[in-house]
Amino acid sequence: MRPVLHGDAVCAARALHARPPAERPFALARLMARAEAADAYRKRFGRAHPAWGNGSLMALAAREDLPPEPPLDDPDYCRCLARVFAAIAEWREVKARLSGRN
Template identity: 55%
Template sequence: MRPVLHGDVVAVARLLRGLPAAARRTRMLQVIALADAADTHRKQTGRPHPLWGNGSLMGVVLRDVKGSEPPLDDTDYCRCLAMVFDMVSGLSLRSQSLA
């Protein structure tokens, strides 16, 4: 998976906000797996994956994200942002411990 940028976090949080709270963690894990697969495809072919993009989280979810970014006084959106940050930071910690 490509390095996670601010836009990735926002895009995934916007996607998760549209899902029931109970489904969000599973969808986030799917997005991470698809970003990994897309990045592998990009490295092997030199081209973005036709469905999952360039290996970024945003590339996976962009076509499914609707509307504009909610304001930060939207507590549900903030919960989604926190979930994305938590899961992404967990990935970073795991990859550092493997190195």
């Protein structure tokens, strides 16, 4: 997956917020896996994956019909952002362990 920027986290959280709470863990895992796969495709073929974008969370999440970003006083949206940040942190930790940078 490409380096994660603020917009990536926001787009991913908006995509999660549009789904029922029970679907969110699976949807986020799928989003992270597809972004990783799209980045590998981009590196190998020198172009964006036709269905999953360039390997960024934003490129992938923005392919969905995203609702506008809710305000941060929406506790459900805050939980979506927290879930995305936790997944990004876990992904980075796993990548560091696998590369021996721990």
